[in-house]
Amino acid sequence: MLKCWADFPGYDEFVRDKWSSLDVQGWGGFVLQHKLKLIKMSLKEWHQRHTQNMEGKIRGTKERMATLDTRGETSDLDEEEVAELHELSENMHSLSRVHSSMCWQKSRLIWLHEGDTNTKLLHAVMSSKRRCNAIQSIKVNDV
Numbered sequence: 001m002l003k004c005w006a007d008f009p010g011y012d013e014f015v016r017d018k019w020s021s022l023d024v025q026g027w028g029g030f031v032l033q034h035k036l037k038l039i040k041m042s043l044k045e046w047h048q049r050h051t052q053n054m055e056g057k058i059r060g061t062k063e064r065m066a067t068l069d070t071r072g073e074t075s076d077l078d079e080e081e082v083a084e085l086h087e088l089s090e091n092m093h094s095l096s097r098v099h100s101s102m103c104w105q106k107s108r109l110i111w112l113h114e115g116d117t118n119t120k121l122l123h124a125v126m127s128s129k130r131r132c133n134a135i136q137s138i139k140v141n142d143v
Helices: 003-007 011-021 028-051 054-074 079-114 119-133
Strands: none
Touching: 003 011, 003 079, 011 028, 054 079
């Protein structure tokens, strides 16, 4: 599950309705396993419908905002256009927040799966610095 899914309207209802609509018979562990498997497939489809072309949505919102801004510079905007501009601004911020959250979580998953390739180098550098900063001996009055 991506944490940003909760920001989409209707996500909670979708999961609740889908979970209750799944009818699996058997003992408890079997039912849980198959419900989780089925809801995973449903969530993949839901994700494709709601998050595909996120960059395109953000770009389109920015372009429409730029159009309204340039029109507002040359003449006054009517109330509908001002309301649309505010709504576009809110949508743009929420879309960019969701997009950055998805990218961060996906990169974190890749990092956890593949591991950090610079770990060996990092530990070698830190060990070297620790050895250089270590006090080998202290001289007091040539003793």
